[in-house]
Amino acid sequence: MDLTGQIANFHFNHILLNAAGVKCQTTAELDQVLASPYSGSVVTKSATPMVRPGNPSPRYYQLPEELGSINSMGLPNEGFAYYLDYVLNKQTDKPVFFSVAGLTKDDNLAMLMELEQSDFNGLVELNLSCPNVPGKPQTAYDFEATRAILTEVFAFFTKPLGVKLPPYFDMVHFDMIAAVLNDFPLAFVNTINSIGNGLAIDPHTDTVVIKPKGGFGGLGGSLVKATALANVRALRERLNESIKIIGTGGVTSGRDVYDLVLCGADLVEVGTQLMVEDTPVFERLEGELANELDKKNYQSLAEIRGKLQTIA
Numbered sequence: 001m002d003l004t005g006q007i008a009n010f011h012f013n014h015i016l017l018n019a020a021g022v023k024c025q026t027t028a029e030l031d032q033v034l035a036s037p038y039s040g041s042v043v044t045k046s047a048t049p050m051v052r053p054g055n056p057s058p059r060y061y062q063l064p065e066e067l068g069s070i071n072s073m074g075l076p077n078e079g080f081a082y083y084l085d086y087v088l089n090k091q092t093d094k095p096v097f098f099s100v101a102g103l104t105k106d107d108n109l110a111m112l113m114e115l116e117q118s119d120f121n122g123l124v125e126l127n128l129s130c131p132n133v134p135g136k137p138q139t140a141y142d143f144e145a146t147r148a149i150l151t152e153v154f155a156f157f158t159k160p161l162g163v164k165l166p167p168y169f170d171m172v173h174f175d176m177i178a179a180v181l182n183d184f185p186l187a188f189v190n191t192i193n194s195i196g197n198g199l200a201i202d203p204h205t206d207t208v209v210i211k212p213k214g215g216f217g218g219l220g221g222s223l224v225k226a227t228a229l230a231n232v233r234a235l236r237e238r239l240n241e242s243i244k245i246i247g248t249g250g251v252t253s254g255r256d257v258y259d260l261v262l263c264g265a266d267l268v269e270v271g272t273q274l275m276v277e278d279t280p281v282f283e284r285l286e287g288e289l290a291n292e293l294d295k296k297n298y299q300s301l302a303e304i305r306g307k308l309q310t311i312a
């Protein structure tokens with residue numbers, strides 16, 4: 001059974017990997033994800049030029065009844081140089097994603113210039129959708145700002161680049177972001193990032209569950225699945241076929257992976273459920289995915305990719 005994926009010149013023997021932010025802040029975590037026989041790749045925690053401690057704890061909370069999670073991590077990371085050193089020296093035959101999330105356009109341009117000039121030969125993800133840095137908007141909700149930064153990036157950047165997008169909830173917004181993205185030689189888009197600024201309450205104490213931003217944080221896990229499916233499907237229908245799609249959000253079962261591929265995903269990332277189960281989740285999900293294909297006598301993901309049916 002062929003459970004592989006392709007982005008640019010990179011072949012992925014398995015389509016599952018971590019979502020940026022989960023199991024990817026330290027070299028030990030990155031090694032663990034890569035070491036899983038059932039992961040196809042790894043993505044680094046989104047990097048800023050300098051080390052960041054992030055927001056005060058509690059800043060991550062698992063919602064009850066496996067609903068999902070809420071986080072306001074605040075972009076904690078070991079700094080750009082730490083992740084560049086890792087990706088330049090790590091011996092692996094799996095493609096690696098390097099995620100950057102500068103707090104300013106100049107920070108992003110500086111990190112991308114250093115990646116361009118380095119020997120890094122993986123894929124780069126420009127995170128335009130972090131919802132948790134107080135005072136900083138999610139860039140990709142500003143279509144002209146998104147066009148502006150991609151124009152400056154592609155004036156010099158030649159390596160495979162994709163963007164991490166926030167979820168959109170309006171058909172016109174799907175049209176507008178696709179019209180921007182189709183003007184650039186992007187290798188991929190990754191959709192969705194967490195649903196920004198949700199709120200969860202502890203019923204015993206009548207208190208929010210995370211400390212930063214008065215309890216507001218990004219939502220992940222099963223409760224965001226329908227939004228993830230919609231964003232993968234809407235962008236697949238609108239983007240040039242040369243722009244591949246990483247589907248992220250709401251994956252807790254092999255059926256969820258199958259559904260994202262049905263909507264058009266080439267790779268699939270796991271966030272909240274990876275926090276719950278750790279790296280064995282990749283084996284479970286791939287096994288369940290294979291069973292879903294088996295049920296319908298499919299031999300490969302290619303047979304279902306983008307083949308979601310509508311009602312005539």
Ligand SMILES: C=Cc1c(C(=O)O)[nH]c(=O)[nH]c1=O
Pocket residue numbers: 021046071072073074075076101127129130131132133193194218
């Ligand atoms: C990079 C910061 C992000 C964070 C964070 O570090 O708070 N959380 C998310 O759910 N998505 C992000 O993109």
